[in-house]
Amino acid sequence: HHHIDNATVEKVDAIIAAKHFHADIPDYEALAAYQANGGYTQLTTLRDGGDWEAVQATIKESGLRGLGGAGFPSGTKWGFVRGAEGPRYLAVNGDEGEPGTFKDRYYLERTPHLFLEGMLIAAWAVEADTCFIYMRDEYPAVLHILAEEIKALEAAGIVSEGFIDLRRGAGAYICGEESAMIESIEGKRGIPRHRPPYVAQVGIFNRPTLVHNVETLLWIARVMREGPEILNATEKNGRKGLRSYSVSGRVKNPGVHLLPAGSTITDIIDACGGMLHGHSFKAYQPGGPSSGLLPASINDVPLDFDTLQPLGTFIGSAAVVVLSDHDSAKAAALNMLRFFEDESCGQCTPCRTGCEKAVKLMQADTWDQPLLEDLCQVMSDASICGLGQAAPNPIRLTMKHFGEEI
Numbered sequence: 001h002h003h004i005d006n007a008t009v010e011k012v013d014a015i016i017a018a019k020h021f022h023a024d025i026p027d028y029e030a031l032a033a034y035q036a037n038g039g040y041t042q043l044t045t046l047r048d049g050g051d052w053e054a055v056q057a058t059i060k061e062s063g064l065r066g067l068g069g070a071g072f073p074s075g076t077k078w079g080f081v082r083g084a085e086g087p088r089y090l091a092v093n094g095d096e097g098e099p100g101t102f103k104d105r106y107y108l109e110r111t112p113h114l115f116l117e118g119m120l121i122a123a124w125a126v127e128a129d130t131c132f133i134y135m136r137d138e139y140p141a142v143l144h145i146l147a148e149e150i151k152a153l154e155a156a157g158i159v160s161e162g163f164i165d166l167r168r169g170a171g172a173y174i175c176g177e178e179s180a181m182i183e184s185i186e187g188k189r190g191i192p193r194h195r196p197p198y199v200a201q202v203g204i205f206n207r208p209t210l211v212h213n214v215e216t217l218l219w220i221a222r223v224m225r226e227g228p229e230i231l232n233a234t235e236k237n238g239r240k241g242l243r244s245y246s247v248s249g250r251v252k253n254p255g256v257h258l259l260p261a262g263s264t265i266t267d268i269i270d271a272c273g274g275m276l277h278g279h280s281f282k283a284y285q286p287g288g289p290s291s292g293l294l295p296a297s298i299n300d301v302p303l304d305f306d307t308l309q310p311l312g313t314f315i316g317s318a319a320v321v322v323l324s325d326h327d328s329a330k331a332a333a334l335n336m337l338r339f340f341e342d343e344s345c346g347q348c349t350p351c352r353t354g355c356e357k358a359v360k361l362m363q364a365d366t367w368d369q370p371l372l373e374d375l376c377q378v379m380s381d382a383s384i385c386g387l388g389q390a391a392p393n394p395i396r397l398t399m400k401h402f403g404e405e406i
């Protein structure tokens, strides 16, 4: 018989209310405006006897690849899920927790229905029973907008009640890893699963599950409305398509920049209006902290899937951070490993203990490079998921390119 006084209850209510209902809601395109511009006509037409294989062919022709980091061709993924016995689910990975990434937030706070229509088209294509949207809880405006607009879709009869299940993440970076996200959706602790089996076959509640990133779904809606040329007509440095780069750091105009997928860091800095006054370009993170740091001298490589692999890094979610002569590469690498130490789910030893040991070693005035390299090898070889496997990248790239600092 424990008594909580009214003042405490009110205080807790106020905290909850402040967090979720006092969010600063930007102007965005609501359902009526979206429909007035032709929104949902594609979905309605497809539901009315559309041929899913023709849609899959259009998506393949556009060259669209998953934009959460792995870069898997979207149309191919549909085939795996649709080919598995139902019931099937669709899950949206909206847990945008990668430091430096904010493209999903940018788009969802402006055109939520483009995303929702893309999701419903994908759900139609694989005949999904339910769409789970796993959304970052640190985006209160996005959660508010999606909750409102899902209600509007239900009221308009575009989806039945409960077809879209909006879930709040709880601040764990690892829940952006698709199998950990699925564990979390099932109500369990968010830890990555071993693969195989792949989530396309054994996903949410062991059912075949199509997982897409927010930006991928926006593109699906646009490709269906504007044709595959919207993506495949752009070509630069031998790369086709467009990519949303989240750019931050020492540039004049940071933000989301939509550029050809073949863009180099030089193009990206140009798109941001150049370096900040008094700063000269020194280094950059091409795609999230798992991608580590490249030196300014490597400025002519397209920042796309595959192109960065020979350099020991990758584009990931295209979170570009630009560092200048005012910044320390050594400090930045340490910061990245501190992040991984905090966010390791703790399931496997090479990552849980490895990140902690790496932070200790990287705090020394002079790095013990042979010991660090040994640790990197164990972590990349023996970790269960991408977090532990890629955590060595910032260490290795800093040893390779910024030797004078360490």
Ligand code: SF4
Residues within 6 Å of the ligand: 174, 191, 192, 343, 344, 345, 346, 347, 348, 349, 351, 352, 383, 384, 385, 386, 387, 388, 389
């Ligand atoms: Fe968890 Fe790290 Fe192992 Fe991934 S690598 S399962 S984050 S402990």
